[in-house]
Amino acid sequence: MVAGLPWLIGTVVDTRQETATARTLVFDVPGWTGHLPGQHVDLRLTADDGYSTQRSYSMGAPADGTRVELTVQRVIDGEVSPYLTDEVRAGDQLELRGPIGGWFVWRPSVTDPVLLIAGGSGVVPLMAMLRAHTLSGSTAPLTLLYSVRTPADVLYAAELDAMSGRHQDVDVRILYSREKPAGIERKPQRLGSDDVLGAGWRPRPDSRVYICGPTGFVEAAANLLVLHGQPESTVRTERFGPTGR
Amino acid sequence: MDVLDDDLHVDGNAALGPFAEFLGVDVSASTLCCAGCGTANPLAATVVYDRGPGMVVRCPHCGDALARLVRTPADVWLDLRGATAWRIPMPDTSLPGR
Amino acid sequence: MAIVSRGFHGRRDAAAADLPPGQYLTRDFPVLAAGPTPRIRLENWRFSIVDEHGRTHEWTWQDLLALPSERPTVDLHCVTKWSKLQTTWEGVSLDTLFAAVDTSAAYALVTAYGGYTTNLPMADLRDGKAWIVHRYDGKDLAPEHGGPARLLVPHLYLWKSAKWVQSIRLSNQDVQGFWESVGYHNYGDPWREQRYAGD
Numbered sequence: 001m002v003a004g005l006p007w008l009i010g011t012v013v014d015t016r017q018e019t020a021t022a023r024t025l026v027f028d029v030p031g032w033t034g035h036l037p038g039q040h041v042d043l044r045l046t047a048d049d050g051y052s053t054q055r056s057y058s059m060g061a062p063a064d065g066t067r068v069e070l071t072v073q074r075v076i077d078g079e080v081s082p083y084l085t086d087e088v089r090a091g092d093q094l095e096l097r098g099p100i101g102g103w104f105v106w107r108p109s110v111t112d113p114v115l116l117i118a119g120g121s122g123v124v125p126l127m128a129m130l131r132a133h134t135l136s137g138s139t140a141p142l143t144l145l146y147s148v149r150t151p152a153d154v155l156y157a158a159e160l161d162a163m164s165g166r167h168q169d170v171d172v173r174i175l176y177s178r179e180k181p182a183g184i185e186r187k188p189q190r191l192g193s194d195d196v197l198g199a200g201w202r203p204r205p206d207s208r209v210y211i212c213g214p215t216g217f218v219e220a221a222a223n224l225l226v227l228h229g230q231p232e233s234t235v236r237t238e239r240f241g242p243t244g245r
Numbered sequence: 246m247d248v249l250d251d252d253l254h255v256d257g258n259a260a261l262g263p264f265a266e267f268l269g270v271d272v273s274a275s276t277l278c279c280a281g282c283g284t285a286n287p288l289a290a291t292v293v294y295d296r297g298p299g300m301v302v303r304c305p306h307c308g309d310a311l312a313r314l315v316r317t318p319a320d321v322w323l324d325l326r327g328a329t330a331w332r333i334p335m336p337d338t339s340l341p342g343r
Numbered sequence: 344m345a346i347v348s349r350g351f352h353g354r355r356d357a358a359a360a361d362l363p364p365g366q367y368l369t370r371d372f373p374v375l376a377a378g379p380t381p382r383i384r385l386e387n388w389r390f391s392i393v394d395e396h397g398r399t400h401e402w403t404w405q406d407l408l409a410l411p412s413e414r415p416t417v418d419l420h421c422v423t424k425w426s427k428l429q430t431t432w433e434g435v436s437l438d439t440l441f442a443a444v445d446t447s448a449a450y451a452l453v454t455a456y457g458g459y460t461t462n463l464p465m466a467d468l469r470d471g472k473a474w475i476v477h478r479y480d481g482k483d484l485a486p487e488h489g490g491p492a493r494l495l496v497p498h499l500y501l502w503k504s505a506k507w508v509q510s511i512r513l514s515n516q517d518v519q520g521f522w523e524s525v526g527y528h529n530y531g532d533p534w535r536e537q538r539y540a541g542d
Contacts, residue, residue, distance in 0.1 A: 005265040042262040045348040079354040087350045094348055100261045103273035103289040215252045242252030248379035249486055297375040298422050298502055298522050315526035317539040322526035
């Protein structure tokens with residue numbers, strides 16, 4: 001009997017460049033038994049002299065047989081992310097274990113309104129939720145507030161645009177914090193009350209909130225919502241640490 | 246004690262992989278009762294420091310260390326002296342078909 | 344048995360120099376944490392040595408700065424495998440501080456602001472082996488690296504060099520500290536690769 005959560009071997013079957021500094025890796029993982037939107041995996045990398053290190057990455061797509069998708073944002077001076085965004089190629093094998101996390105998950109069977117708040121690469125697990133929402137035909141009202149620095153940093157830009165346009169219960173708002181594209185009125189700034197209220201959100205005990213991103217971003221956003229009256233128990237958070245690794 | 250705001254911490258989601266490795270169960274819905282201040286905290290809401298020789302799970306209310314987890318090549322060491330109890334939801338075996 | 348990740352090297356320098364076994368050279372200065380970074384105002388800062396009879400010797404920040412200081416250049420070896428060579432510090436030797444203390448105790452338990460603890464034999468704090476340092480690389484020691492002052496004991500793994508050092512309690516009993524009581528080696532000599540209990 002295998003104790004606990006074993007390491008599985010994933011083979012990279014496809015890669016997709018999302019932005020100049022972020023890439024999606026698609027793995028085939030024999031033995032994978034599926035996962036829920038919002039869950040993550042631990043990835044283990046081993047150099048040929050035995051040096052080894054691990055990182056956690058959220059899955060960006062809902063369950064699909066033995067297929068696991070991770071979207072990795074390259075962190076400047078990162079030890080692991082540049083390897084994943086620049087070096088890894090189809091055919092490579094990496095070790096991963098999962099799925100991990102039963103709390104920061106959204107199930108398509110839930111009909112409550114959902115507010116998703118993403119800071120930078122924190123959008124990845126929320127994208128899994130959004131894609132699951134679309135695939136399942138759910139009519140639960142869903143709003144994504146996605147804070148990024150510049151237009152060049154937006155992950156899944158075309159897909160988010162299409163989702164927002166095509167589904168009347170999905171509302172996606174990109175909020176720029178450093179530099180905005182032409183044609184957008186909102187001046188670049190951090191997520192604030194106006195953004196939340198302006199998206200039509202009002203505090204209600206039957207809605208669910210998921211916030212993911214760097215620690216500072218998540219804590220500020222969670223505090224903002226709770227300050228506005230959203231019950232703390234309805235707010236689920238996942239903090240990435242300082243660099244969104 | 247006065248502390249500086251830092252980005253060095255994450256939350257209990259980071260502890261799930263290491264715990265799942267040796268326990269084999271998903272402890273994301275579990276609750277740790279703090280020996281220091283008495284509050285019951287969902288693991289996912291705890292403050293976790295995982296950039297160090299080991300992982301430290303701290304109470305979000307009083308900051309005390311609820312648990313320490315160290316993974317050596319041969320063992321997992323788990324210190325729970327900062328928690329009076331750890332409550333982990335399990336399937337209800339009293340129901341038929343379980 | 345882990346599989347090798349093709350093309351992965353990690354953030355390490357190839358040149359091994361004179362490193363303890365299993366260590367890798369780093370050029371940055373990683374910040375490791377077991378808890379939040381304390382904010383300590385200098386007017387409230389105190390460092391104390393409590394001897395085996397319970398007598399307390401205490402220094403204020405002014406007291407510390409008035410003592411003869413040294414500028415050791417030392418190599419750092421962290422149990423998480425990174426080493427940083429030729430780091431420069433400024434501080435007061437523990438020999439200077441112990442000159443005021445009448446003790447025959449064998450062991451020391453170091454406590455830091457924030458509650459972190461680590462233990463080591465008294466002999467490893469004396470004879471030029473340890474300092475209370477408050478400057479690093481020509482500048483005041485930053486809070487994330489242990490400022491205003493930390494213990495520096497470079498011949499042992501860096502977890503023994505307690506950041507935000509607050510007191511040292513002397514005793515004839517060895518009491519294990521924060522990491523020693525949960526799987527790390529009681530002594531921690533990097534040259535004998537004493538990382539974990541039982542090594």
